[in-house]
Ligand code: SF4
């Protein structure tokens with residue numbers, strides 16, 4: 001019997017999601033044995049034309065990581081959608097926009113200005129920036145369009161399942177691959193991780209009191225972090241209350257607060273807004289005591305980079321999607 005065909009593709013990605021596939025270790029050999037890999041740019045030399053030559057729906061499943069930032073990425077994911085029975089958004093960038101999605105606080109012009117003209121290591125006296133078309137003696141060179149706005153995968157093509165995480169942990173990937181091979185998948189649209197918050201599975205949960213009052217907000221490098229106590233009690237912002245579990249509490253076990261890469265649980269449309277409201281509700285209050293407006297402002301100002309803290313992985317998928325800027329829709 002023919003093996004199911006599988007494709008791996010990367011868009012605006014750091015490569016970490018590809019590492020997770022390698023981290024399957026001996027599991028990778030099982031996967032390679034059970035499926036026929038038809039596209040995997042980081043490891044195998046298949047071309048776009050090889051995918052084009054397949055029939056529609058012939059690929060059983062495409063795992064696509066990275067956000068969609070370039071015209072070329074949009075073209076490739078649309079092709080993969082056409083050729084695939086299932087598409088899995090693999091990792092936080094494809095799922096929610098991820099770290100590359102923070103670029104939605106800027107636009108193409110401001111990004112090019114910084115990256116190609118202003119950055120201290122750049123030497124570019126003529127101020128040249130990437131052009132979509134450049135005439136040369138023997139014809140024309142082209143580059144894909146660089147969009148103003150970073151998009152999640154499901155803002156570009158319909159997605160069947162989501163594997164969360166930055167990157168998704170290997171055991172979750174292996175479970176997903178096995179479920180696909182056995183045809184034991186949940187309802188389409190599901191996030192393939194438990195529908196619980198980090199706090200529900202956290203080894204520090206017992207030290208998190210029912211009512212917390214954060215009177216001071218610290219950054220991890222400013223204090224000696226207790227390895228057992230809830231981070232919120234220690235004055236550190238932990239995204240655990242508004243982040244899905246399933247990672248094995250990786251950061252928490254390494255004595256770092258959760259930063260939210262698994263995204264929200266089902267039903268939460270905006271992880272950042274949920275986080276803002278969760279943290280705002282515990283700032284400065286104790287019993288009936290109220291803080292003055294001035295002290296409240298001081299406390300809020302202790303949150304370094306609030307937009308980056310609450311929307312670190314999810315800005316493109318949020319209700320905001322991007323900063324409003326002139327000329328950008
Ligand atoms: S989800 Fe994380 S590991 Fe994966 S591509 Fe994005 S930034 Fe890299």
Ligand code: SF4
Nearest residue numbers: 199202230231238240
């Ligand atoms: S806030 Fe963070 S440290 Fe505290 S219980 Fe929740 S996940 Fe654990």
Ligand code: SF4
Nearest residue numbers: 247251258259260261
């Ligand atoms: S603890 Fe939070 S930030 Fe760390 S891997 Fe898990 S979900 Fe991601």
